[in-house]
Amino acid sequence: MNHLDEIRAKLSIEELVGGYIQLKKAGRNLKGLCPFHNDSRPSFMVSPEKGIAYCFSCNTGGDIFKFIQLTEKVDFPEAVKILADRVGVRLPSYKPEVQDEKRRILKANELTCHFFQEQLKQTPAARAYFEGRGLSEETLQRFSLGFSPDSFHYLKDHLKNQGFNDRELLVAGLLNQRSMADNNTYDRFRGRLMFPIHDHQGNVVGFGGRITGDGEPKYLNSPDTPVYNKSYVLYGLHLAKEAIKQNDLAILTEGYMDVITAHQAGSQNVIATSGTALTTGQLRLLKRYTKNVALAFDQDQAGMEATKRAVELAKEADLEVKIIMIPDGKDPDECIKHSKNAWFKAIDEAIPVIDFYFSVAFNQHDKETLEGRKAIAAFLLPIIKLYPTKLEQNEHLTRLAFELKTDVKFLWDDMQQLRPQRNVPPTGATQVETPPEKNRFSREAFLLGFIFNHPAHYPLVHQDLIDMTHFDPESKKIYTALKKVYDARGVLQVDFLNSELEEDALEQLKVYGLLVEQRYSDVSDSIVEKEILSLIRSINLKNIRAAQKEYEFKIRSATSTDERSQLLRRYNDILKLSSKLT
Ligand SMILES: [Zn+2]
Numbered sequence: 318m319n320h321l322d323e324i325r326a327k328l329s330i331e332e333l334v335g336g337y338i339q340l341k342k343a344g345r346n347l348k349g350l351c352p353f354h355n356d357s358r359p360s361f362m363v364s365p366e367k368g369i370a371y372c373f374s375c376n377t378g379g380d381i382f383k384f385i386q387l388t389e390k391v392d393f394p395e396a397v398k399i400l401a402d403r404v405g406v407r408l409p410s411y412k413p414e415v416q417d418e419k420r421r422i423l424k425a426n427e428l429t430c431h432f433f434q435e436q437l438k439q440t441p442a443a444r445a446y447f448e449g450r451g452l453s454e455e456t457l458q459r460f461s462l463g464f465s466p467d468s469f470h471y472l473k474d475h476l477k478n479q480g481f482n483d484r485e486l487l488v489a490g491l492l493n494q495r496s497m498a499d500n501n502t503y504d505r506f507r508g509r510l511m512f513p514i515h516d517h518q519g520n521v522v523g524f525g526g527r528i529t530g531d532g533e534p535k536y537l538n539s540p541d542t543p544v545y546n547k548s549y550v551l552y553g554l555h556l557a558k559e560a561i562k563q564n565d566l567a568i569l570t571e572g573y574m575d576v577i578t579a580h581q582a583g584s585q586n587v588i589a590t591s592g593t594a595l596t597t598g599q600l601r602l603l604k605r606y607t608k609n610v611a612l613a614f615d616q617d618q619a620g621m622e623a624t625k626r627a628v629e630l631a632k633e634a635d636l637e638v639k640i641i642m643i644p645d646g647k648d649p650d651e652c653i654k655h656s657k658n659a660w661f662k663a664i665d666e667a668i669p670v671i672d673f674y675f676s677v678a679f680n681q682h683d684k685e686t687l688e689g690r691k692a693i694a695a696f697l698l699p700i701i702k703l704y705p706t707k708l709e710q711n712e713h714l715t716r717l718a719f720e721l722k723t724d725v726k727f728l729w730d731d732m733q734q735l736r737p738q739r740n741v742p743p744t745g746a747t748q749v750e751t752p753p754e755k756n757r758f759s760r761e762a763f764l765l766g767f768i769f770n771h772p773a774h775y776p777l778v779h780q781d782l783i784d785m786t787h788f789d790p791e792s793k794k795i796y797t798a799l800k801k802v803y804d805a806r807g808v809l810q811v812d813f814l815n816s817e818l819e820e821d822a823l824e825q826l827k828v829y830g831l832l833v834e835q836r837y838s839d840v841s842d843s844i845v846e847k848e849i850l851s852l853i854r855s856i857n858l859k860n861i862r863a864a865q866k867e868y869e870f871k872i873r874s875a876t877s878t879d880e881r882s883q884l885l886r887r888y889n890d891i892l893k894l895s896s897k898l899t
Contacts (some may be wrong), residue, residue: 321407325368325381327404333381334363334370337388337605339562346834352388352605353377362835367827373835376757379824388605389518422489422544425481426513426521429491432475433463433511433524440464443510446529450574452656456581459556460512465526467508480691490523490539509537512552512573514591514717517602519555522542525573525591538591548598552576552591560585561606568611568641568664569595569603570622575613575649582653582660587613595627600634611667613641615648621677627671639667642676671713674700679720690721698732741813758832760859764852766829768799768809771845775799775809781853783894787863794818795826854898861895 331347335575338349345763351361354375361378361887363370371378385396401408437443442466447457456462473492477483483502486492490492492502509526516522523539551569553576554561561567568587570576579587590599603610612627614620624640631638641663643652653660668676678696683689694717701713711725714732718725744876768775779800788796790889803809814823833840837848837857868888875881 320406321382321397323406324397324400324404327406328381328400329365329380330368330370330384331363331365332397333384333400334361339565339606345833346831349610351375351606352601353379355553355635362831364827364831364834367830369824369827369831371831373758373832374580378828383824418485418488419543421481421485422542423520423522425476425486425489425491426523426544428476428479429472429524429548430461430463430511430513430521432472433465433506433513434461435463436466436471437462437464437511440466443529443833444456446510450578451581451649452577453581459580460553460577461521462577463511463513465504465506465511469503469507472504472506473502488542490542490545500747505539506537512546514539514550514552515555516544516550517554517558522550523547523591525552527573546598547593548596549589549602550591551599551602552589553580554588554602556580557586557588558606560587560601565607566609567603567607567609569627570613570649571615571620572648572650578650578653578713579660582657583663584653587649594623595630597630597634600631600636604634604636608635609637609639611639611641611664613643613649613663614852617647620648625677628673632670640670640673641667642673671700675716675720684721690723693717693721693732694728698728699735702735703731718739723863758829759789759792760852760856761788762829762837763833764849764856765792765795765826766831766833766844767849767852769811769826769830770833771840771849772809772811774845774849775803777846778853779803781850781857783860787860791822791825794822798822858895858898861891862899864891865895 331340334347334349338352338361340347340349341359342348343359343362345364345366347363348359348362349361350356350359351372351374353372354360354377356372356374360374361370361372369378369380370384378384379387381400382393382396385391385399386393388865389396389399389845391399398408400406405560405732439445447462452462472571473483473486476486476491485493487494487502491505493505494502506524506526509528512525512527513521514523514525523542525539528535528536528537538547541547552573557567557576557580564586566586568584570579570587570589572589573591576587576589579585588603589594600610612624612631614624614627628638628640643649643663644659645652647655649660652663674697678693682692682696684693697713697717701710701717704710704713710732714728715725718728721728764778768778778796782796795818798814799809801817802813806813814826818826837844840848865888868884872881872884872888875884
């Protein structure tokens, strides 16, 4: 057994994929929302038997290694490394340079995280701050909270003693440098409360540092580095992902403290954007775990604007969105400290997006004045227009008419006169999903899929499939391998294909097998036989027609009578075959 097989034996595809997306049983396979395209119905198929996962809507997937390459955006050797680490398989050592740099940065971050945690223990003032915010010892540990000493070189000295150099630590964003010409590097984080930022796998990828007293900036964050891309990281996700899956809901906040306080209070499905406004990349990441998101942003003007933007992005990503309205204009952290019950009640009473827009419109404008009423209508009508059914539109318009003390008929008229909006629909109503392309897979692919799943029927192919000249190279390679195994053993056993086919071709064959399972539910023997025969027939026909054309061309361009009559004889054979088939 080589190390790849050893990893495969220890980690099944369903266990791996199940850590990223929710999977539901679908016959002999499992299904979930595809992590690689904007998927609204489960298109991602996982086959425990075949050891592959594949989406037939966006045609993406493969075995466990391919899956890691795709989700973690790493190359093959790095994917092998990640999985080997995970299941405890020792690899023969090889070190691609770039991956080595990433590993070193992660190591430096991890050491830094421990260093800051140690410093926190030794700094009563910093501990007092966290205690003052009501955080328990357990919470400090869980979020690896720390303190960066007010020094320009403590961390630098510590890491250099561990064998790191200035350049690496600059790239990692742990040190600063006044200018490129200046060789003096110094600690980036000084005298700050430290919030390590983990990726969803739990690696420390960066830090957020909050100042203890007055001063600017209040929060200082790590820059983007080879291991930290702010647009793809959600704070607290590594701790929240299980709870998010269990609750089928993610609560999205704006601050580190919101997440930490919420988790301590028992809301473990809470996460935050970290040091950036919400991005599509973050929502994609989130969608691996749930389709439902509730926004609990700050209740000030900036928070309202952020909510509006987030709603649009979330709808665009095809997530179901609700808004958590926290009483008395508090942010989640304040609310929870004030009353846990108020927080849980606000979650339970999360409102639909339309209610949020109504409340924004009526808060911003005075419905007692004509100007105010016009502004409210101007704000809400374009939003209502985006709802897909007249039923929904009418319901919201009726409510608006009631609030504005006007006739719903006028609102209908005004709404119909609006020009179609070009920007992102906040309701997601006009979302168009990429339609699955039904014909992307060839008949050969289907036939191969049937044979892979039901090898006992291979003799039908062996007898009836004629001429492989017009096959695409991939299918031809696979057919040739099937034939070779069958000729050698007198029976087709899929296990023996391993030695005849390259890894890629074998995986392709498995995808075809899964394709068949996806298109045909519950295949009985007689149906399989019928489908195989009809596929053979249509493939033969296609090939014969191609051959016919080819010979017609050859005959026209023949240079001698001898050549021509030879070609004509072949051509007549083809015609005979063709008439036998039709
Ligand atoms: Zn897909």
